[in-house]
Amino acid sequence: MTNIDFSPLFRSVIGFDRLANALESAYRTEPGGYPPYNVEIEDENKYRITMAVAGFSEGDLNLEVKENILTVAGNRPDDEKERRYLYRGIANRSFERKFQLADYVRVVDARLVNGLLHIDLVREVPEAMKPRKIEVRGADGSHFIEAEKKVQQAA
Template sequence: MNALNLSPLFRTAIGFDRLARLADSAAASANVTYPPYNIEKTGEDSYRLTMAVAGFGPDDIELTVKDNTLLIAGQPSNEATQTEILYRGIAGRAFERRFVLADHIVVEGADLRNGLLHVGLKRVVPEALKPRRIPVGTAPVAPALANDAQAPSQAA
């Protein structure tokens, strides 16, 4: 059984359609192995995606971020060669890879060096969502409260 049936969840939950899309995309991309890549954690809130893209130039690769999904697509250039290739060991086929990004992950930049595409990612949490400490102070007792506090003792 390779299919995951989430329909019972959607009968009683509202707003989990993104979860279904994530499950579908994970199942679809499980068998894709080209091009190979690494995901590294380089700091507390920073990551680096390194993808082997030998034979591709900067103009052959397109990075797009949309709806918390990073799409990396490569289309090899059609350079006419004057030689006959006897053995092709370096794959030069088009590819498309999708990576689901967590909330507040932004792409800082990308560069291509020595056949490796490096994509910098960083978690940037907005100030409004960061935990903040609220100081607890002591306020003077309001006069109305002071009179109310004395009233029960006078009645006794």
């Protein structure tokens, strides 16, 4: 297995160590392709994960968010002992898949429709974390705009 060094990506950024760890962890532990899934971007702050979980009912599925990790698990009852197959092409096994969520991303809905599990997520950045404009004041503590108005009024 080849290790990828992400350190060049983080030379000029501060505080993204969790992102580096998440990238390395995802690279090392990505499970197989069961169940298949899509991750859609609906708009700037809305996402949807769609997982193909044919054969699972609502009671067989468990979703949990803990420390920014969404875990989706499907548990199948073990009734396969009574069945005999000539050919078995439909996966009918339990699974667990984990998704690392960014800060302020939360699960708002989960629906099972026609064998597809739709998980809707929204990024809700608190007001205190949103970009804001910082005023630059002059050396005397006055605002530049106010000083400019005084100059115009004196002329």
